Amino acid sequence: MVLFLAQLYQALPHYKPKETIEFPAVLGDLVTKNIELTNPSNNPISYHVELESSHPLDFFKDEDTIRIPPKESINYPVRFQSRISAPVDARLIFTNVKEGNVQAAAMVFKLVSNVHSRNSIAEIKAETKLY
Numbered sequence: 001m002v003l004f005l006a007q008l009y010q011a012l013p014h015y016k017p018k019e020t021i022e023f024p025a026v027l028g029d030l031v032t033k034n035i036e037l038t039n040p041s042n043n044p045i046s047y048h049v050e051l052e053s054s055h056p057l058d059f060f061k062d063e064d065t066i067r068i069p070p071k072e073s074i075n076y077p078v079r080f081q082s083r084i085s086a087p088v089d090a091r092l093i094f095t096n097v098k099e100g101n102v103q104a105a106a107m108v109f110k111l112v113s114n115v116h117s118r119n120s121i122a123e124i125k126a127e128t129k130l131y
Helices: 002-015
Strands: 019-027 030-038 045-053 059-061 065-068 073-081 089-097 107-118
Touching: 002 107, 019 030, 019 073, 030 065, 045 059, 059 089, 065 073, 073 107
Parallel strands: 019 107
Antiparallel strands: 030 073, 045 065, 045 089, 059 073, 089 107
């Protein structure tokens, strides 16, 4: 039991979001942001990517697993499609896929929408007599 609690004590702080990524957009637009992930070790690191959202149609990820070569960086794209003007948030979670003796910490990013305006679809002008 003590060993289990020690494991939780070491692992759970990594599931607190490292950073909040804001997606400013006009209603109906598609916004893409890249998250740069760096591997400082001499071994490749693989991550399983999970997207948790209360609105699953707003945020999109490209791949379910990624592999970062040793001493290199990659950009992981995340897309946001603004459907509603209310703020929407999600969590992007990178968990380690164990390969050999390489153990990497989990990374969590909070994704937040910021729809600041909207474009009209059409403008209709009408003239009529007023009685």
